[in-house]
Amino acid sequence: MPAANGNNAGILKSGHDARLLSRSNKCGNTSGLAPGYVQTNLIVLPSRYASDFRLLCARNTVPCPLVAESATPGHWGKIKSHLLGIDGETLAKGLDIRRDAPKYNVYVDGKLHRQDCEDIVTEWTDDHVAFLIGCSFSFETALADAGLTPTHTARGRNVPMYRTTLPLCAAGVFRDSTYVVSMRSYPASEVERVRDITRPFASTHGEPVAWGWDALERLGIRDIDSPQWGDAPLAKIDGKPLSSFKNNEAEVPVFWGCGVTPQEAVMRANLEGVVMAHSPGHMILLDTLDVETIRKF
Amino acid sequence: MPAANGNNAGILKSGHDARLLSRSNKCGNTSGLAPGYVQTNLIVLPSRYASDFRLLCARNTVPCPLVAESATPGHWGKIKSHLLGIDGETLAKGLDIRRDAPKYNVYVDGKLHRQDCEDIVTEWTDDHVAFLIGCSFSFETALADAGLTPTHTARGRNVPMYRTTLPLCAAGVFRDSTYVVSMRSYPASEVERVRDITRPFASTHGEPVAWGWDALERLGIRDIDSPQWGDAPLAKIDGKPLSSFKNNEAEVPVFWGCGVTPQEAVMRANLEGVVMAHSPGHMILLDTLDVETIRKF
Numbered sequence: 001m002p003a004a005n006g007n008n009a010g011i012l013k014s015g016h017d018a019r020l021l022s023r024s025n026k027c028g029n030t031s032g033l034a035p036g037y038v039q040t041n042l043i044v045l046p047s048r049y050a051s052d053f054r055l056l057c058a059r060n061t062v063p064c065p066l067v068a069e070s071a072t073p074g075h076w077g078k079i080k081s082h083l084l085g086i087d088g089e090t091l092a093k094g095l096d097i098r099r100d101a102p103k104y105n106v107y108v109d110g111k112l113h114r115q116d117c118e119d120i121v122t123e124w125t126d127d128h129v130a131f132l133i134g135c136s137f138s139f140e141t142a143l144a145d146a147g148l149t150p151t152h153t154a155r156g157r158n159v160p161m162y163r164t165t166l167p168l169c170a171a172g173v174f175r176d177s178t179y180v181v182s183m184r185s186y187p188a189s190e191v192e193r194v195r196d197i198t199r200p201f202a203s204t205h206g207e208p209v210a211w212g213w214d215a216l217e218r219l220g221i222r223d224i225d226s227p228q229w230g231d232a233p234l235a236k237i238d239g240k241p242l243s244s245f246k247n248n249e250a251e252v253p254v255f256w257g258c259g260v261t262p263q264e265a266v267m268r269a270n271l272e273g274v275v276m277a278h279s280p281g282h283m284i285l286l287d288t289l290d291v292e293t294i295r296k297f
Numbered sequence: 298m299p300a301a302n303g304n305n306a307g308i309l310k311s312g313h314d315a316r317l318l319s320r321s322n323k324c325g326n327t328s329g330l331a332p333g334y335v336q337t338n339l340i341v342l343p344s345r346y347a348s349d350f351r352l353l354c355a356r357n358t359v360p361c362p363l364v365a366e367s368a369t370p371g372h373w374g375k376i377k378s379h380l381l382g383i384d385g386e387t388l389a390k391g392l393d394i395r396r397d398a399p400k401y402n403v404y405v406d407g408k409l410h411r412q413d414c415e416d417i418v419t420e421w422t423d424d425h426v427a428f429l430i431g432c433s434f435s436f437e438t439a440l441a442d443a444g445l446t447p448t449h450t451a452r453g454r455n456v457p458m459y460r461t462t463l464p465l466c467a468a469g470v471f472r473d474s475t476y477v478v479s480m481r482s483y484p485a486s487e488v489e490r491v492r493d494i495t496r497p498f499a500s501t502h503g504e505p506v507a508w509g510w511d512a513l514e515r516l517g518i519r520d521i522d523s524p525q526w527g528d529a530p531l532a533k534i535d536g537k538p539l540s541s542f543k544n545n546e547a548e549v550p551v552f553w554g555c556g557v558t559p560q561e562a563v564m565r566a567n568l569e570g571v572v573m574a575h576s577p578g579h580m581i582l583l584d585t586l587d588v589e590t591i592r593k594f
Binding site for chain 1: 348349351352355356358359463464466467468469492496499503504505506507515554593594
């Protein structure tokens, strides 16, 4: 069965299989690739920025949930887990951060240097620190299990992601940045159930940050049909552009913190040196199941 | 030497002394009462709301830094610390949360029931859970040590606090709430130094969330001279209302997350049952020094 991401790999059985496929350079985007396994965003920074980046995550836990990082600078295989009760080795056995995302982007002195490259073996140095950040693909399995399959998944499209005017809390060199949000639409009457289902997934953005048609103004989103990343949203009910339901309770936008946020923050900070990241939609998959990351509060 | 808070206690030598004074009902507000000791905001909730409140803090770590909570429901003396490397008993020896704030407010079914009462011994039940939240009085000693004494301290006034339009990340019953911020003014040229000094105090709000005259619009603050809590701010330079320096780089407002935020969130949630809190400005002091709470990232 071909995966929704359009590559020919089919649906894989584990995060480990997804990493091996990425390493063979035969993997497209990872949406729906190995259902139930945690997917993560990647940021690789010169070590002098690592402390400020950790602080950025600690001060903005919803858009920037830090899942793991290099055990020490230069480590691309040995990682330190930030998930309670799960150690780094369990998280991703035999990991090679330089090759285990399907595609990468490389920035030099704040400017895009290489796009969609297959690995970052050449660019990686002993001074680089990698950070893995939770991805909201993780709770989509739980939504589907509750009969609330996101429309983009059902229609084989990518999730729409938007830049907002909602400021991040500044942290050192990372300032003047704003939330990026992902969006899934639901009937207004289902929003509380959607909140309840996604709430426990705190390591992968948890419950929504805003919902309803009036949220657009609060978030500074001008056009729901024109996301900055991913595919334009279609209404579940009739497949028309979602804006055709504007101010209609039958289908309202629901917004979650998005793992593109830290990548945006890093790009806006105009860091000196070589910075690397996964190419959006091309995540690093872990050996851990989403349900294993659920946190009780 | 009389303390800046106007009560006759003088400046006390420890947080423990401050708690004993509060217990004797002879203590006014706690601004500058025992310099260097951590001061905390108090929220006491029926246990059924405890989980959502913990999540609110985890999702909004800057305005709601959780320092400690009741070890189990009903405990007013035994607390569980959330500060790394400091246990509950070390935090506050012989604590009695029901009596160790100088003044309390009691809410029943979302409405103010008793104001500025001396203790909450009568209202406390076996079902109540207390939460202690960091207070930004904590980094004022560090600012003063660097020659950056906040103007309100130098003039013997309370810090100005403002409601903003900046949304909190929702958490269960806690939704539709916004940041409260405290404000201290500095020359624009000193803002980076002020950021650096307060950054390590992550358990007591850390570095500012916004600064400069244009931050007023971003935060939805209409009138800098009319804070919702505390005293109106005066300019350091000439003692006139701070607004007289509007758009002048010689003195710009700098805003931090404020521990009134969780109290506001709790009040807006219209919780059923008996909710208790300290009276603003009347904090519970701990035995821990502010510098002991510094976190490296």
